Amino acid sequence: xxxxxxxxxxxxxxxxxxxxxxxxxxxxxxxxxxxxxxxxxxxxxxxxxxxxxxxxxxxxxxxxxxxxxxxxxxxxxxxxxxxxxxxxxxxxxxxxxxxxxxxxxxxxxxxxxxxxxxxxxxxxxxxxxxxxxxxxxxxxxxxxxxxxxxxxxxxxxxxxxxxxxxxxxxxxxxxxxxxxxxxxxxxxxxxxxxxxxxxxxxxxxxxxxxxxxxxxxxxxxxxxxxxxxxxxxxxxxxxxxxxxxxxxxxxxxxxxxxxxxxxxxxxxxxxxxxxxxxxxxxxxxxxxxxxxxxxxxxxxxxxxxxxxxxxx
Amino acid sequence: xxxxxxxxxxxxxxxxxxxxxxxxxxxxxxxxxxxxxxxxxxxxxxxxxxxxxxxxxxxxxxxxxxxxxxxxxxxxxxxxxxxxxxxxxxxxxxxxxxxxxxxxxxxxxxxxxxxxxxxxxxxxxxxxxxxxxxxxxxxxxxxxxxxxxxxxxxxxxxxxxxxxxxxxxxxxxxxxxxxxxxxxxxxxxxxxxxxxxxxxxxxxxxxxxxxxxxxxxxxxxxxxxxxxxxxxxxxxxxxxxxxxxxxxxxxxxxxxxxxxxxxxxxxxxxxxxxxxxxxxxxxxxxxxxxxxxxxxxxxxxxxxxxxxxxxxxxxxxxxxxxxxxxxxxxxxxxxxxxxxxxxxxxxxxxxxxxxxxxxxxxxxxxxxxxxxxxxxxxxxxxxxxxxxxxxxxxxxxxxxxxxxxxxxxxxxxxxxxxxxxxxxxxxxxxxxxxxxxxxxxxxxxxxxx
Numbered sequence: 001x002x003x004x005x006x007x008x009x010x011x012x013x014x015x016x017x018x019x020x021x022x023x024x025x026x027x028x029x030x031x032x033x034x035x036x037x038x039x040x041x042x043x044x045x046x047x048x049x050x051x052x053x054x055x056x057x058x059x060x061x062x063x064x065x066x067x068x069x070x071x072x073x074x075x076x077x078x079x080x081x082x083x084x085x086x087x088x089x090x091x092x093x094x095x096x097x098x099x100x101x102x103x104x105x106x107x108x109x110x111x112x113x114x115x116x117x118x119x120x121x122x123x124x125x126x127x128x129x130x131x132x133x134x135x136x137x138x139x140x141x142x143x144x145x146x147x148x149x150x151x152x153x154x155x156x157x158x159x160x161x162x163x164x165x166x167x168x169x170x171x172x173x174x175x176x177x178x179x180x181x182x183x184x185x186x187x188x189x190x191x192x193x194x195x196x197x198x199x200x201x202x203x204x205x206x207x208x209x210x211x212x213x214x215x216x217x218x219x220x221x222x223x224x225x226x227x228x229x230x231x232x233x234x235x236x237x238x239x240x241x242x243x244x245x246x247x248x249x250x251x252x253x254x255x256x257x258x259x260x261x262x263x264x265x266x267x268x269x270x271x272x273x274x275x276x277x278x279x280x281x282x283x284x285x286x287x288x289x290x291x292x293x294x295x296x297x298x299x300x301x302x303x304x305x306x307x308x309x310x311x312x
Numbered sequence: 313x314x315x316x317x318x319x320x321x322x323x324x325x326x327x328x329x330x331x332x333x334x335x336x337x338x339x340x341x342x343x344x345x346x347x348x349x350x351x352x353x354x355x356x357x358x359x360x361x362x363x364x365x366x367x368x369x370x371x372x373x374x375x376x377x378x379x380x381x382x383x384x385x386x387x388x389x390x391x392x393x394x395x396x397x398x399x400x401x402x403x404x405x406x407x408x409x410x411x412x413x414x415x416x417x418x419x420x421x422x423x424x425x426x427x428x429x430x431x432x433x434x435x436x437x438x439x440x441x442x443x444x445x446x447x448x449x450x451x452x453x454x455x456x457x458x459x460x461x462x463x464x465x466x467x468x469x470x471x472x473x474x475x476x477x478x479x480x481x482x483x484x485x486x487x488x489x490x491x492x493x494x495x496x497x498x499x500x501x502x503x504x505x506x507x508x509x510x511x512x513x514x515x516x517x518x519x520x521x522x523x524x525x526x527x528x529x530x531x532x533x534x535x536x537x538x539x540x541x542x543x544x545x546x547x548x549x550x551x552x553x554x555x556x557x558x559x560x561x562x563x564x565x566x567x568x569x570x571x572x573x574x575x576x577x578x579x580x581x582x583x584x585x586x587x588x589x590x591x592x593x594x595x596x597x598x599x600x601x602x603x604x605x606x607x608x609x610x611x612x613x614x615x616x617x618x619x620x621x622x623x624x625x626x627x628x629x630x631x632x633x634x635x636x637x638x639x640x641x642x643x644x645x646x647x648x649x650x651x652x653x654x655x656x657x658x659x660x661x662x663x664x665x666x667x668x669x670x671x672x673x674x675x676x677x678x679x680x681x682x683x684x685x686x687x688x689x690x691x692x693x694x695x696x697x698x699x700x701x702x703x704x705x706x707x708x709x710x711x712x713x714x715x716x717x718x719x720x721x722x723x724x725x726x727x728x729x730x731x732x733x734x735x736x737x738x739x740x741x742x743x744x745x746x747x748x749x750x751x752x753x754x755x756x757x758x759x760x761x
Contacts, residue, residue, distance in 0.1 A: 003523035003569070006562050038555045059670060101745075101753040131749075214433065214620035215666065216659040218627050222396040229394070255669050256616065265428045267612030275591060279617040282592050283624070286599055306592045309550040309584075 007039040008032070010232045014043060014240050014290070015202050017175065019090065019124035021150050027205070027290050028242035033228060034288050035310045046285060046307050048300050049090035049126050049293045050082040051248045054105065054113055055097030061258040063270040067297050075113060076120045083121050086297040092126040093117050094249070098139045099130035107135075111142035118150040126153040126177070126293065128246065133160035144168035153177055155207055155244070159190060163197065170198050177244055179207040182219045184226050184239075191238045205242045205291065212250040213280045220245070224287035245284045248295035251277035278302045285310075315365070317345035323361040324354065331355055373564050374574050375402065376540045378442070378493050378515050379469025385441050387542070387603045388575035393561055396629055402575075403626035404598050405441035406618065407471055409581045409608040412458050413448045419458070423465035425610040431619065438619035440468070444495075444581075444606045445483070447474035456482035463487065471495050471517075471606065477504050484512045493517060493604075495577075496544060499529050506536045515540035517577055522546060523559065530571040542603060543576045548583050550593055557601040575603025582606075587614055595621040632684030633658035639708050640665065643674030647715040650675045650758050652744060652751075653701065654722055655682035655690045663748045671752035676713065680704045687722045698728050702736040711738075720744040720754075 010031050019025040027047055032040020052075045056065070071078040075093065082088040093114055097105040118125045127143050129136035140154050141164055155177025157165045162178070169176050176199050180186040187206055194204055208224055211217040224243060230236035251257055256266065257273035266272060277299035281292050285307070294300050321341035332353040334340040343349045344365075351357065351365055375389030385405040392398045410422050423443075431438040445462055447455040455474060462470070463486070470492040472483040480494055491512075496519035497505040509516050518533060518541050520526040526545050533541055545556040560576055563569035580593040587609035594605050595618050609615065627633060635656045642665060643649075654664050656679045668675050680701065682690035690696035701721075711717065717739045721729060723746030733741045745754050 003527050003563065003572075005523075005559060006566065035551075035554060036558065037551070038559075059672075101750045211659075213617060214624065215662045216624075217621075218395070218624040218629070219659070221625065222394070222629055225394050226396055253666065253670070255666060256620075258670070265431070265612045266616055267614065269613070271588075271611075272613035272616065275588060275614055275617045276620075278588070278592060279595050279621050282595050283599060283621055286596060302588055302592065305589060309589070309593070310554065310596075312551065 005038065008036075008233070010040055011235055012232045012237070012240050014231060014242055016044065017202055017205060017242055019047075019151065019153065019175065021118075021124075023151055025090075025124050030290075031232065033232065034286055037311070042311065044290075045311070046289070047089040047291045048303065049092040049124075049291055050086060050088035050297075050300060051092050051094055051293060051295045052078045052082065052117065053094045053096055054110065055103050057096070057102070059258070061252055061269075061273050063273045064252050064295055066270075076116050079117050079121050082297075083123055086300060088123060088300070090124045090126055090291070091117060091121050092128060092246075092248075092293045094128050095139060095143075096130055098132075098135055100132055100135050102130070107139040107142040110139050111146035114143045114152070115146040115150075118147050118152055124153070125150060126155070126244075126291075128155050128177075128293075131156055131158075133158055137161040137164040140165045141168040144172045144174045147174060148172040151175065153205065153244070155179055156246075157190075157194070159186070159193075162190065162194060166194055166197050166199050169203075176204040177207045178204050178241075179209060182209045182211065182216075182223050184223050184230065187223070187227060188230075188236070188238045191241065195238075201237075201241070205244045206239070207244045207246060210245045210247045210250050210280075210284065212254045213276050213283070214256070215250070215254055217280060217283060221283055221287045224284070224289070228288040242290035243288050244291040244293065245281075245289040246293045247280050247284060248277065248293055251280045251299075252295055274298045274302070278306075282306060315345060317342040320344050320365060323357075323365055325356045325358075327356065329356065370573075372568060372573055373561075374539065374541075376515065378405075378491065378540075380490055383441075383468050385469055390561070390575075390601075390603075391565070393565060395625060399628040399630055400626050402603075403622050404575075404602050404605050405469075406594070406598070406622070407442035407444040407604060407606045408440050408610055409444045409446060409606055410458070410462060411446040411448045412451065412454045416461075419461060420465065422610050423462065425612075426466055426468065429610075429612055429615050429619075431616060433623070436623060438616075438623055440615065440619075442469045442471055442493075442604070444471040444473055447472075447476060447479045450474065450476040450479060452476060452478040452482040455479040456486050459483045459486045469493070471604075477501065477508070480505075481508060484508070484514060491515065493542065495519075497529070497533065499525055502529065502532055506533070506538070509533075509538055510536065515542060517542045517544050518574075519544035520546060523556075527571040530574070534571075541574045543572065543574050544578075545576070548579065550583060550596070553578055553583070554596065554600065557597060561601040576601065577604040577606065578602040579606045581608035587611065591615075591618050594618050598622045599625045634681075634684035635661040635679055637679050637681040637704070639710055639713075640677040640679055641674075642668045642677055643672065645674040645676050645713075647713065649673075649714070650720060650755060651678065651710060651714060651718065652676070652720040653678040653680060653705070655680055655685055655687050655696055657682070657684050657686040657690075660686050660748075664751065667748045667751040668755065671755040673752075673755040673758065675755065676710060678705065678708060678710060678719075688724050691725050691728070696725065698732040698735045701728075701732060705736055705739070716740075718742055722746070 029043030156179030496517040
């Protein structure tokens, strides 16, 4: 018997979304499963957005603080160093400080910071709120307004706050990260609701919600695989969107990444968090991620090298 | 290809004689299709039908075990390309490489690392499964000595890797009836290897470069009635290896291409010199279709994340993951520590426990058996009700551990707090946050509540 390569026929293609102030940084466009280059095109390829926080809680792992020690209290400097030192494809500003259960920073202050960061860097900018729907509705609306002309990606835009936030995103021409809790049907439904509201299909990405490695990552993995199968071979137009995975915070939240576990079997605590973040990123790439939101420069460098090995 | 129940039914006698124990032939056919019973329970099936049905009931990817006793591993047996279609079945064993050119200290260090790197996670144990011994100098005496020493140090199943027939013979002799995995038979040594394989009964890695060469080699082995085959399609470049893994899995499942109906093996240890990159490659290949993965990195900070990733991918998506019910002390709680309760959906448990830990406030976490449902589902299915919660709390014996009897319930079930206060006598009921991520803030303010 001789063997013939089996090439799957894809019927769909992921929409291309233009990022950055000029809209010329393309995300998406793939027409096959991730890295199945023997039968399709990878599109624009993977983009890594490096995180910058408005406020860093004191419970961060020392390993995650170390690379940013000199800029950690200055988000603008942090963003600039992520671009110049580590070659970040994008900057993801995390407005964690706006969380009403935390520092509860006001919307005006957060929006002003978002504008400053967006003005400082040349790469595309993503702005994520705290995830609290009441607060995000206020904060992200103001962020959209303040960042007019910068074409930033705003998220998480959820079922509970999409009307307020998406309307501002349309008005001030920002991109929308449609976020749903690890469920393909809810993801599709939110995309439809956003389109009905007037967000065009090439102005949004799907955020399927990211689980942590060892903490439910398999749910995200399978939902993403299902989204891609629906989009590429099952004619589901509503799911043909790039996928963003906000994984840095999930990877570094787990106790194994954070703790200086004294037990020698867990190895070097500083390297462990980096590896947890990198392995998380790899599984998400295999499931279909287009944008990875990541924290540690070493994880970022490793994942970049990995993508290169997968592609070339 | 597996037949459907209806297709099987057409080949049965259709007499509904009940001799198989099922009420109808159709019911029997459905159970056959689901793999729950064997065809020989029907005494009346014709020889032709038997031949047709047994050919189709051959699993698309052969499953077999390597090694003996408690540490034996099962490989192959996969039936899907994507885990949500059903489930992945046998997590690929991860083998740690030990070579003849390592020093005694290195070898002992690796054996010790294998023993040490065992991680318990809510019912699951994560660990390395095999050791791969490589004869770098093609020297049978040195190899036999390594096999002997490794067996004394470690009881895991072995992969014997050598390009030298005498070394493989020596290794097999040293291990007697253990049936190690021999690595490899190639188009060049097949004539010499086949007798050794037949005589020893050992499973073997078939290695050839490219699909066609591998296909011919496997056909040669199956013609010699060898069955326990592991495929190595030759590439050591990630992009190509990935393609080969996808193609082999597809050929076996979609086309029932028999020569590729076996588990595969990959060697991240031969694909990079960087231990961190090796782990990313291993995680990729464990998720996408490698039946066995051989690594050379033995550092906990690398191996642990790899084992976590494999655990995630090979969790059965059909079954809700459940954590054992009971009292989970987090930090070092004492009689004044808060008591929280939630359901035994594993994800709920992991997230809630993780948040309590990150709050650095010692607490008692009660995990109640709700058949693996999350809080809202369990409540709406009547499995997280005031009566049941009260019974459970009493049964745990938590009352003897705390001075302040105050129970924090999930925010989403706030509406049951009144009723719960009536049924759970002597306890004060507090309503916690709706989202686990708000638990740290809740606990930090707990003392003042």
